[in-house]
Amino acid sequence: MDKLDAVLAAPDRTILALDFDGTLAPIVPDPDRAFADPVAIAALRRLSPLLLRVAVVTGRPALKAVELGSLAGGAGLEHLIVMGQYGIERWEASSGEVVAPALPEEIIAVKEALPALLAAAGHPDAWIEDKGRAVAVHTRRLADPAVAQADLSEPVQRLAEEHGLRVEPGKNVLEIRAGGFDKGDAIRDLVQRFDPATVVYAGDDLGDLAAYDAVAALAEEGRTPVLVFPRMPGEDSPLADRADIILEGTDGMAEWLTVLADRLETRRETSPDPLES
Numbered sequence: 001m002d003k004l005d006a007v008l009a010a011p012d013r014t015i016l017a018l019d020f021d022g023t024l025a026p027i028v029p030d031p032d033r034a035f036a037d038p039v040a041i042a043a044l045r046r047l048s049p050l051l052l053r054v055a056v057v058t059g060r061p062a063l064k065a066v067e068l069g070s071l072a073g074g075a076g077l078e079h080l081i082v083m084g085q086y087g088i089e090r091w092e093a094s095s096g097e098v099v100a101p102a103l104p105e106e107i108i109a110v111k112e113a114l115p116a117l118l119a120a121a122g123h124p125d126a127w128i129e130d131k132g133r134a135v136a137v138h139t140r141r142l143a144d145p146a147v148a149q150a151d152l153s154e155p156v157q158r159l160a161e162e163h164g165l166r167v168e169p170g171k172n173v174l175e176i177r178a179g180g181f182d183k184g185d186a187i188r189d190l191v192q193r194f195d196p197a198t199v200v201y202a203g204d205d206l207g208d209l210a211a212y213d214a215v216a217a218l219a220e221e222g223r224t225p226v227l228v229f230p231r232m233p234g235e236d237s238p239l240a241d242r243a244d245i246i247l248e249g250t251d252g253m254a255e256w257l258t259v260l261a262d263r264l265e266t267r268r269e270t271s272p273d274p275l276e277s
């Protein structure tokens, strides 16, 4: 854990930000059943009171991540922040409210057009996830997810462009959403609000590259970036070349968070009490 010396030295100046799917929750066929690993959440409950902030930065609607992660209520997570839909939605445990701009109107026409587009491309059974301000086409449950994603890539891109929207590709998913913000903006927002000395970011998919870039750039401001990649077995990803720490999937992530909590709690117990002379 050498790279974490900065965290151990000043936990109260550290932000820990984590993606949801593939980082806190194992990748599963049904997105509605992608529950967070309880070991990871238990560790976050111990870490959050010791760190400057813990944040979940996710492509999910903020409230969906809160639900699947059991993140509302309970000890330890009173200051948790969830930046949803790639950062455009902000949920704070302290208020229980979501702050977000109005839905992009263009998404309505895209949702209406999608079923016919999927059928025309030969994949009528691709699953459509209605995310409110965005819509995702999932191929994981089709016979050949990679081929289906490749087949759908161009028509989905065209549909998005016709409506002034963008495509966010991910693991067996093509999402159509509004542009102008990404997970990098979410990181910059957290840094501006809380002025951390160290930012640890953990993420596993292409949408996390923007957050990786934003965190890495913090070195130029004298802050310490720590990039963590929970890699699935045999997974080839551009994140692997960038990461400071590579873990064995979500199990490895949960274990790593637990060890970090152990070390921070031990450090606190053994530190001299500044009030004692």
Ligand SMILES: O=P(O)(O)OC[C@H]1O[C@H](O[C@H]2O[C@H](CO)[C@@H](O)[C@H](O)[C@H]2O)[C@H](O)[C@@H](O)[C@@H]1O
Binding pocket: 019, 020, 021, 022, 026, 027, 028, 029, 030, 031, 034, 057, 058, 059, 060, 129, 131, 136, 138, 140, 170, 171, 172, 173, 175, 205, 207
């Ligand atoms: O930013 P994230 O928290 O990683 O969210 C990215 C997308 O994750 C979800 O899809 C992924 O996870 C599903 C459940 O394990 C899996 O079935 C799917 O193949 C993955 O792509 C989610 O459904 C999307 O809305 C998120 O944007």
